Structure formats: C-alpha cells, structure tokens
Amino acid sequence: MKVFRRQFLHLAVGAAALPAMSRFAWAQAYxxxxxxxxxxxxxxxxxxIVARLMGQWLSERLGQQFLVENRPGAGGNIGxxxxxxxxxxxxxxLLVGAPNAINTTLYDKLSFNFLRDIAPVAGxxxxxxxxxxxxxxxxxxxxxxxAYAKANPRKVAMASPGIxxxxxxxxxxxxxxxxxxxxxxxxxxxGQVMTDLIAGQVQVSFIGxxxxxxxxxxxxxxxxxxxxxxxxxxxxxxxxAGDFVPGYEASAFWGIGAPRNTPADIIDKLNKEINAGLxxxxxxxxxxxxxxxVLAGSPADFGKFIGGETEKWAKVIKFAGVRPE
Numbered sequence: 087m088k089v090f091r092r093q094f095l096h097l098a099v100g101a102a103a104l105p106a107m108s109r110f111a112w113a114q115a116y117x118x119x120x121x122x123x124x125x126x127x128x129x130x131x132x133x134x135i136v137a138r139l140m141g142q143w144l145s146e147r148l149g150q151q152f153l154v155e156n157r158p159g160a161g162g163n164i165g166x167x168x169x170x171x172x173x174x175x176x177x178x179x180l181l182v183g184a185p186n187a188i189n190t191t192l193y194d195k196l197s198f199n200f201l202r203d204i205a206p207v208a209g210x211x212x213x214x215x216x217x218x219x220x221x222x223x224x225x226x227x228x229x230x231x232x233a234y235a236k237a238n239p240r241k242v243a244m245a246s247p248g249i250x251x252x253x254x255x256x257x258x259x260x261x262x263x264x265x266x267x268x269x270x271x272x273x274x275x276x277g278q279v280m281t282d283l284i285a286g287q288v289q290v291s292f293i294g295x296x297x298x299x300x301x302x303x304x305x306x307x308x309x310x311x312x313x314x315x316x317x318x319x320x321x322x323x324x325x326x327a328g329d330f331v332p333g334y335e336a337s338a339f340w341g342i343g344a345p346r347n348t349p350a351d352i353i354d355k356l357n358k359e360i361n362a363g364l365x366x367x368x369x370x371x372x373x374x375x376x377x378x379x380v381l382a383g384s385p386a387d388f389g390k391f392i393g394g395e396t397e398k399w400a401k402v403i404k405f406a407g408v409r410p411e
Contacts (some may be wrong), residue, residue, distance in 0.1 A: 116176055117150040123342075125181045126165025128158045132213065132296060136340045137181040139372050140210055143275050143363040144356070152179075161185050161250055161410070163196060170198040174345040176352035180204060180345040184252045184399075187392060191400040192250045192410050201396065202346065206389035207353050208360040209341040209381030211373045214295040215256050215313040217327060218302065220286045228311050229332035231290070235266035244268040245279045247411045253279075255399055256292040256313055256336035258406040263331050272411070283307065295320070295377035296340065313337060320377045331342040339381055339395065341388055357385050 121144075125137045134156060141152035157165035162185040172178035186200050217228070225231040235242050244261075246254035249272045261268060271288050273279050276297040282288050284306045291298075292313060299320060301307040311327040312318050314334040328334045342360060344353060362382040363369045373380060381391070402408075 115149055116355060120151040120153055120176065121176070122178045123152055123154050123179065123181060124165045124168050125154055125156050126158060126162030126185070126226050127155050127156065129180070132294060132338075133181055133183055133340055136210055136373070139369070140342070140360065140363065143366075143369055144359055147359045147362065161189055161248075163189055163193065166200065166204065167198055169343070169345055170203045170291075172345050174347040176344060176347075176348055176356070178345065179207070179356075180343040181340060182206070182392070183340045184395060185250075185340045187395040188250055188252065188255055188399045188403070190396050190410060191403045202394065204343040205346050205348050205353060206385050206392060207341065207342040207344050208357040208385065209383055209388045209391060210360065210364070211340055211378040212314065212381050213338040213340070214318050214377045214379075215253060215292050215336055215338065216295045216298050216302070216309050216318075216321070216324070217260070217290065217292050217311045217313060218283065218307040218309050219290045220283060220288075220307050221305065222286060223289050223308070225310070226308070228325070229326055232264050232266055232309055232330070235264075235268060240269055242266075242268040242290060243271050243288040245271045245273060245283055245291040245293075247279055247293070248272050248274060248278045250403075250408055252336075252338045253292045253294065255402050255406075255408065257290075258408065259336055259398075259402045260292065260313075260327065260331065260334060263334050280307075292336070295355060301379065308394055314379075316379075318377045319374065339391070341381060341392075346387045353385055 092119040123137050123141050127133045137154045141154050157168050166180060169180035171177055190200050191335050225234050244257050246257060276293055279291050279293060279299060283291050298307060302309045309321060309324045311325055313327050315335045317326060361382050364382045370380060
C-alpha cells in the first residue's frame with residue numbers, strides 16, 4: 087500500500103510539474119499523428135474547399151496529414167458539437183465560419199456555447215457576397231432598387247440558400263437598414279437559388295460571389311453591389327452596397343477553431359503556420375481568385391472578430407424574427 091501511495095504521489099507531483107516543464111517540448115512535437123479538420127457542410131461546398139486548401143498547406147508545413155472530415159447538418163451545429171466534445175489536444179479542429187456566429191442566436195437550445203467552448207485559432211478568409219437581380223428587373227442601381235421596393239412593398243421575392251444562412255441574414259440586414267420589405271424565399275442550396283433567379287421566378291438574391299460570378303459575366307444575372315466594405319478585384323466596376331446604404335457590410339468568413347482548453351502553444355503554432363499560408367502568394371491566390379480576402383491575425387484578433395460578427399447577426403435575427411427551419 088505504501089509503495090502504491092508513493093508511486094501515486096510521485097506521479098501527481100510529476101503531473102503538476104509537467105505543464106511548466108514540457109509545454110514547449112509538447113508544442114514542438116505537435117503534431118505527431120494526423121489531425122482531423124471537421125467541416126459542418128457537404129463535400130464540394132465553399133467551406134469544404136477552404137478547409138481542404140488550408141489542410142493541404144498545414145500538411146506540407148507540419149509533416150502530418152490534416153484530414154478534412156465532413157459532418158453536415160443543422161447549419162453546421164453537428165460538426166461544431168463533434169469538436170466541442172473532442173479532447174483538447176489539437177488533433178480535432180473546426181472550420182469556423184459565419185454560420186457559427188449566426189447560430190448562436192438563431193437556435194434557442196444548443197448543447198454547447200460556441201463562444202465559450204471553441205477557442206479561436208486563426209482566421210482564413212472573408213468571402214464576398216453579391217447582390218444580384220434578374221436582368222429584366224426594373225432597377226440598375228441599388229438606389230433604384232430601394233426606390234422600387236419601397237413603392238412595391240412585399241412584391242419583391244428575395245431568394246436565399248436557406249433560413250438563417252449567411253446570404254439570408256445579409257438580405258435581412260439590407261432590408262432593415264434600407265427600410266424596405268421583401269418576401270424571403272428559402273431554398274436548399276445556392277444552385278437552386280441560381281436556377282430560379284435566372285429563370286425569373288424570384289427577383290433578387292444576396293449570394294456568395296463564387297456562386298454567382300460566372301452568371302454575372304455571361305449576362306444571365308445583373309450585379310447591383312457587393313456587400314463587403316470594399317469593391318472586389320473580380321468585379322471592379324460594381325459598387326459596394328455601403329455606397330448607397332451607409333454602414334452596411336455583410337460577408338461570410340472562415341477560420342480555424344479548437345476545443346477550449348487546447349494548449350496555447352499548440353494554438354500559437356497553428357496560428358503561425360496558417361498566417362504563413364495567408365502570406366504566401368500562391369496560397370493567397372487560391373482564396374482571392376474566388377473574390378475572397380485574407381483574414382490574418384492572432385488568435386485574439388480572430389476571437390474579437392467572431393464576437394463582433396455574433397453581436398451583429400444577433401441584432402438582425404432578433405429584429406427580423408428569423409426562426410430556424
């Protein structure tokens with residue numbers, strides 16, 4: 087019994103000293119096996135593509151595979167819960183995005199608290215949204231669109247890829263700030279939105295630039311504005327919505343998070359390597375060719391950004407009375 091007690095005390099003392107003695111060595115050794123990157127959306131979706139780009143970069147930089155694992159459902163909540171419940175050891179990461187910021191308010195009952203349970207690691211990109219209409223729509227500018235919508239309340243159908251999606255709340259924010267009322271028509275994906283918008287079944291959508299860009303270039307859709315704070319390099323002649331509605335800004339974003347209590351040294355190591363990718367011209371091109379902009383910074387910077395987005399979308403969701411499907 088005394089032997090076991092001495093062994094226990096020895097292990098306890100060693101365990102207490104371990105964080106101070108080996109934290110740096112632990113971070114140096116990380117990763118020593120493959121890392122899972124959980125994506126709460128389907129393969130081939132925009133977040134999946136971002137995760138695979140970053141996973142390939144990290145695999146090459148850190149010498150272990152960063153494997154994307156898709157866990158779609160509930161607007162990304164299923165994938166988020168997988169990471170919340172995972173060990174805080176850096177081997178299960180989450181592709182964090184605007185849906186997480188939106189879902190915090192959209193869903194009354196979640197089994198986790200996103201802001202508390204997921205530690206920010208690093209931002210990756212902000213993805214532009216574009217306001218597009220059918221070419222036959224009688225408005226060629228945002229100002230004309232607002233005037234038409236005010237003269238025809240609830241006569242304009244606004245399509246989105248789903249209730250509570252980033253394009254949906256971007257449209258609700260526009261309605262709120264422009265003082266107009268439109269009918270929301272939710273679909274189950276951006277492809278279906280494009281099909282009906284091109285056919286003239288709906289009149290307007292706030293949709294990801296990557297989804298709409300080819301239809302804009304071929305003249306099947308008319309772009310009225312990008313919703314980010316600055317113009318897009320791929321649509322340099324298209325103004326921002328904020329040029330007409332001062333203060334308006336909406337964009338999707340993506341980054342990496344980890345379970346809370348993940349060692350700070352591991353988070354810092356991942357942050358350093360992710361930011362190295364965002365500084366690499368070839369890697370940046372993979373993001374910006376689709377109209378995105380890099381979202382570089384420290385874990386604290388990313389956490390502050392997520393907090394601001396969560397607060398902004400909470401106001402919109404409450405004002406518009408948005409409820410999940």
